[in-house]
Amino acid sequence: MGAVRERAPALVSGNSTRLLLLFALLPLGAFFTVLWFGPMFYTLVMSFFTDPLGSAQFTGFGNYLDVLTGDTFPFYLWNSVLFAVSTTVLSLVVGLGFSLVVNEQLRGRQGLRTLMIVPYLLPTVVVVFLWTLMLDQNLGLLNQALVEMGIISSPIAFFSTPGLAMPSVITASVWKWGSFAFFIILANLQAIPDAYYERAQVQGASPWQQFRDITFPNLRGAILLILLVRGIWMFNKFDIIWLTTRGGPINLTTTLPIRVYDLAIRSGAFGSATALSGIMFAILAVTGVLYFTVMEPEAEVKD
Amino acid sequence: MFENRTGGPGGLVSSRTQRRVRRVALYLTALIVTAFIVTPLYVMIIVSLQSPETLFSGGELTLFSTELSLSNFRTLVTETATPRYLLNSFIITAGVVLVSTVLAVVSGYGLARFSFRGKTTTARLILFSYMFSPIVLAIPLYIIFFNLGLLNSHLAAIFSISAIAAPFSIWLMWQYFQNIPVTYEESAWTSGATRWRTIRDVVLPLARPGYVSVAIFAFSVAWNDYTMVKIVLSEQALYPITLGSSLFLDQLNIGWGEQMAAAVVMSIPPFLVALFLQNYLLQGFNLGHE
Known part of the structure; x- marks a missing residue:
């Protein structure tokens, strides 16, 4: 870092350098202005008008009040939080458990690692195909197994049964995104020096004690990162929920992103849709501030 | 260190048993997670490789079949x-x-x-x-x-x-x-x-x-x-x-x-x-x- 800072003056002098700087940062500025600031500003402006694309009328916070005081908002927010928290925590449990296994001297661990990449890389649409077949009412493997074992008497339509739709979407999501936690934790596990464990063994620590006193403390940062970042991404998830349930049955899997889509694209209610977008923006901004305060990811930037 | 904390009354579970339990747990977890990941993938591939006639021949999905065909892929290309x-x-x-x-x-x-x-x-x-x-x-x-x-x-x-x-x-x-x-x-x-x-x-x-x-x-x-x-x-x-x-x-x-x-x-x-x-x-x- 020191080296870069010392040499920086030599780098920024001269006309050709200034030109290069301009050339390098202009596309970045253009990109963010056109594809991020512009659209977000536009959204926020629209959220203050009724019927913003037709006979637009300024309504102040009217749309926000409508959205926030409607009967359904707390319910959709709850669905979002439920989906985000369950998928994230379950992914963490699966990822942690399995990375501990793969980190051991196990036969075939290289193969297991490669296997874990596959679900993460498969397009969400493929994951949806697989799980609608696995959980299908007529042909699904799970129904067949449950009926044969006598646990249920007749097959269940998992994705359209209240009470089972959300767990089904969560299962498919963990299947796909569990690997994210797995790879991050694995990388962190491999960074723990073997000497720690050797010393603990000499002192007679049991496997559980080793996990509690060595492994877990060294993973705290990774776990926090997964909870926060994966949690935000799952909160924002649209595709897997939309493709499996369309937000149903009776809106039981309607999360805020699904609701935004419904309002904007299906109902053309851009006033409410943009106000809800504004609310999501606020929620994400608060989480973002939390992320920056706790993790300080930008500390990796050298001046 | 370990005698006074693990395994219930008087630390009856020896370190050796713990290690053996750990080994079994490891392979068991590996097996369960592998099955969780592989099953849908296997079903995807085996279903894609069977013609509709063999796929539904028993009233259920045929999951182990030797009569494989590429007819589904052909349909995809010609009819969709x-x-x-x-x-x-x-x-x-x-x-x-x-x-x-x-x-x-x-x-x-x-x-x-x-x-x-x-x-x-x-x-x-x-x-x-x-x-x-x-x-x-x-x-x-x-x-x-x-x-x-x-x-x-x-x-x-x-x-x-x-x-x-x-x-x-x-x-x-x-x-x-x-x-x-x-x-x-x-x-x-x-x-x-x-x-x-x-x-x-x-x-x-x-x-x-x-x-x-x-x-x-x-x-x-x-x-x-x-x-x-x-x-x-x-x-x-x-x-x-x-x-x-x-x-x-x-x-x-x-x-x-x-x-x-x-x-x-x-x-x-x-x-x-x-x-x-x-x-x-x-x-x-x-x-x-x-």
């Missing part, structure tokens, strides 16, 4: 728009990879090599946009593209997917350039090379692993995307394979066999990436999140 969808996917993916990678290399270099005010803010903006909700961004983009007359074009798809792929790509490249010592460039300058030649002959070759990782990341975002194209494309002839094949879910004349065949076809490109470029891929995980 799958080839068209695939071509669209390749066009859109290539566009996104090009836009994101070039943008990431250029901005990453600028951000890493020059000092200017507001660098921390820039970093936060990039990271924040990386965490942002695609659907919330897609709504205004939909209206803007509509007003520009760009809605329903591959260009709209490429730009909107790049909007979500580029932030992390830029961040990755920024980190990567930071880790390349500036001394290499300086020694090139002092031996008389121009700035541009230095970039072409010294910087870009050194940054190669970085931009391969970025290209793979952009590829997987674009190949996978459903949300953005769902909003900016409405003409079926322009659909990529993800969006096009999702229509099969509601089409009665398309059975499970064809659906799984489409799933297999869609999975081949990412699978090849996983197979041959695994290390680049994992670098993305490691650089971005530590």
Whole structure:
């Protein structure tokens, strides 16, 4: 870092350098202005008008009040939080458990690692195909197994049964995104020096004690990162929920992103849709501030 | 140390038993997780490889069969728009990879090599946009593209997917350039090379692993995307394979066999990436999140 800072003056002098700087940062500025600031500003402006694309009328916070005081908002927010928290925590449990296994001297661990990449890389649409077949009412493997074992008497339509739709979407999501936690934790596990464990063994620590006193403390940062970042991404998830349930049955899997889509694209209610977008923006901004305060990811930037 | 804490009354469970239990637990976990991951994949492949007659022969799905055929793949090619969808996917993916990678290399270099005010803010903006909700961004983009007359074009798809792929790509490249010592460039300058030649002959070759990782990341975002194209494309002839094949879910004349065949076809490109470029891929995980 020191080296870069010392040499920086030599780098920024001269006309050709200034030109290069301009050339390098202009596309970045253009990109963010056109594809991020512009659209977000536009959204926020629209959220203050009724019927913003037709006979637009300024309504102040009217749309926000409508959205926030409607009967359904707390319910959709709850669905979002439920989906985000369950998928994230379950992914963490699966990822942690399995990375501990793969980190051991196990036969075939290289193969297991490669296997874990596959679900993460498969397009969400493929994951949806697989799980609608696995959980299908007529042909699904799970129904067949449950009926044969006598646990249920007749097959269940998992994705359209209240009470089972959300767990089904969560299962498919963990299947796909569990690997994210797995790879991050694995990388962190491999960074723990073997000497720690050797010393603990000499002192007679049991496997559980080793996990509690060595492994877990060294993973705290990774776990926090997964909870926060994966949690935000799952909160924002649209595709897997939309493709499996369309937000149903009776809106039981309607999360805020699904609701935004419904309002904007299906109902053309851009006033409410943009106000809800504004609310999501606020929620994400608060989480973002939390992320920056706790993790300080930008500390990796050298001046 | 261990006698007074483990295994119930009087520490009856010996360290040796604990180790054995641990061993069994390890293999058991490996087995369960492998089954959880492999079963759907196996079902996908075996269903895609059977003709409808053999698939449903027993009233249930035939899961172990020796009569394999490619008839589902043939149906996909002859009776659905799958080839068209695939071509669209390749066009859109290539566009996104090009836009994101070039943008990431250029901005990453600028951000890493020059000092200017507001660098921390820039970093936060990039990271924040990386965490942002695609659907919330897609709504205004939909209206803007509509007003520009760009809605329903591959260009709209490429730009909107790049909007979500580029932030992390830029961040990755920024980190990567930071880790390349500036001394290499300086020694090139002092031996008389121009700035541009230095970039072409010294910087870009050194940054190669970085931009391969970025290209793979952009590829997987674009190949996978459903949300953005769902909003900016409405003409079926322009659909990529993800969006096009999702229509099969509601089409009665398309059975499970064809659906799984489409799933297999869609999975081949990412699978090849996983197979041959695994290390680049994992670098993305490691650089971005530590």
